[in-house]
Amino acid sequence: MGIWVSFFAVIALVVIPLVGAQGGGQYFFGIFIPYVAVLTFIIGFIYRVVQWAKTPVPFKIPTTGGQMKSFSWIKPNPIDNPSSTGGVIVRMALEVFAFRSLFRNTRIELRDGPKLDYGSNKWLWVAALAFHYAFLVVFIRHFRLFMEPVPFFVGALESVDGFVEVGLPRLMISGVVLLLAALYLFLRRVAVPQLRYISLAADYFPLFLIIGLATSGILMRYFIRVDITSVKELVIGLVSFHPTIPKGIGVIFYIHLFLLSVLIAYFPFSKLMHAGGVFFSPTRNMPNDNRARRHINPWNYPVKVHTYAEYEDDFREKMIEVGLPVEKE
Amino acid sequence: MYNKGLVITGIVIFVVFFTSPFLIGLVKSGPPPEPELSPKAKLAKQCVEAKEYMVESHMQMLNDWRNEAIREGKRIYVATDGKEYTVSLQNTCMDCHSNKSKFCDQCHNYAEVNPYCWECHIEPKEKL
Numbered sequence: 001m002g003i004w005v006s007f008f009a010v011i012a013l014v015v016i017p018l019v020g021a022q023g024g025g026q027y028f029f030g031i032f033i034p035y036v037a038v039l040t041f042i043i044g045f046i047y048r049v050v051q052w053a054k055t056p057v058p059f060k061i062p063t064t065g066g067q068m069k070s071f072s073w074i075k076p077n078p079i080d081n082p083s084s085t086g087g088v089i090v091r092m093a094l095e096v097f098a099f100r101s102l103f104r105n106t107r108i109e110l111r112d113g114p115k116l117d118y119g120s121n122k123w124l125w126v127a128a129l130a131f132h133y134a135f136l137v138v139f140i141r142h143f144r145l146f147m148e149p150v151p152f153f154v155g156a157l158e159s160v161d162g163f164v165e166v167g168l169p170r171l172m173i174s175g176v177v178l179l180l181a182a183l184y185l186f187l188r189r190v191a192v193p194q195l196r197y198i199s200l201a202a203d204y205f206p207l208f209l210i211i212g213l214a215t216s217g218i219l220m221r222y223f224i225r226v227d228i229t230s231v232k233e234l235v236i237g238l239v240s241f242h243p244t245i246p247k248g249i250g251v252i253f254y255i256h257l258f259l260l261s262v263l264i265a266y267f268p269f270s271k272l273m274h275a276g277g278v279f280f281s282p283t284r285n286m287p288n289d290n291r292a293r294r295h296i297n298p299w300n301y302p303v304k305v306h307t308y309a310e311y312e313d314d315f316r317e318k319m320i321e322v323g324l325p326v327e328k329e
Numbered sequence: 330m331y332n333k334g335l336v337i338t339g340i341v342i343f344v345v346f347f348t349s350p351f352l353i354g355l356v357k358s359g360p361p362p363e364p365e366l367s368p369k370a371k372l373a374k375q376c377v378e379a380k381e382y383m384v385e386s387h388m389q390m391l392n393d394w395r396n397e398a399i400r401e402g403k404r405i406y407v408a409t410d411g412k413e414y415t416v417s418l419q420n421t422c423m424d425c426h427s428n429k430s431k432f433c434d435q436c437h438n439y440a441e442v443n444p445y446c447w448e449c450h451i452e453p454k455e456k457l
Binding site for chain 2: 038041042045046049050053054055056057143144145146147148149150154155158159165167168169170225226227228229230232233236238239240241242246248250276279298
């Protein structure tokens, strides 16, 4: 169900600029939509982050994958179960750059009747790494269109990315890896019954969107080419706030741009916010020093208490009268 | 808000990073290039194919030319309008477009395109 909703939503997102990006419509899809999308992305991102930052964390959540620091004769794991800020920074960096929690992914299978089999499953980790890093490379490569003059590292990255020198324009490995990894991430949701069961439209939609984005980009680079100089003129116009629509850019560019605009505008309201959310994961960003330092629940309100000393002050005379023992005479 | 200092630092890094093209674009942004036709190209009026096709797909054509000439020995290209051209970057293309730095390089530099033509071919000597 969700899969078809997402699929046809993305198809619609392709058809809209295909039909609309003609004549005056080019100003709408080439200038108005990208500006709105960038604004939505930045404001929405900040809004979500501030919302998270306002949320109190009532407990330390030491769900960790290692031995905590305790007695001197028990060897602690300073990265998987850090007790200091330094350890937390290392753990967070490994999570952000190497997706360590995906590395721990396991698979459970029923084998030969009532026998449960646990095994390591690294495919998700491999595909996620490939996907994210390929996307990063593709993103950085696009800076050749955002900046004039082009920063030096873009050309360097491009020559590494295209070192197989297949075809003209040169085949970029990152583009192929990005598309294949995104396809794998989609296929695993369809092929694994358990995953299919828990997958929602919100899981399929970003995948289809990114697959569409990558496909339109690859089509534009290798098959239905557009005049890249005019494209850069348009993009430079956008970033320098002198927007122009150069004549004769093929509609495939407007499809690519529209899919990107939808992706970044959708970003703050979707699961894609894990980019910012990972820094707010209590299981990743808190040192496990439960026993060394008291964590006070920030939403604790001041509780009205009536201590025994106060109680005794109230009733001392009466207590002495009936012969009850008192602490203070 | 909890951890105010850290969160605000993070937000500032995020905003600066994602608006950097705009911030840089505000300060400086070069004008689009204007490739110049050599007198001979101007006289010819028509390239091998239509201008729009050449602008978008000349690299594809050069790639096909190379493959056909080197691998199949096909040295004659018949254009859409029936005209025949010798398949040769140096003797056909660069004969008209003899001003590489004012023609090819203009757009290539603008869009950070580094064609590897000149790893094998000799760049034409330009009369400056």
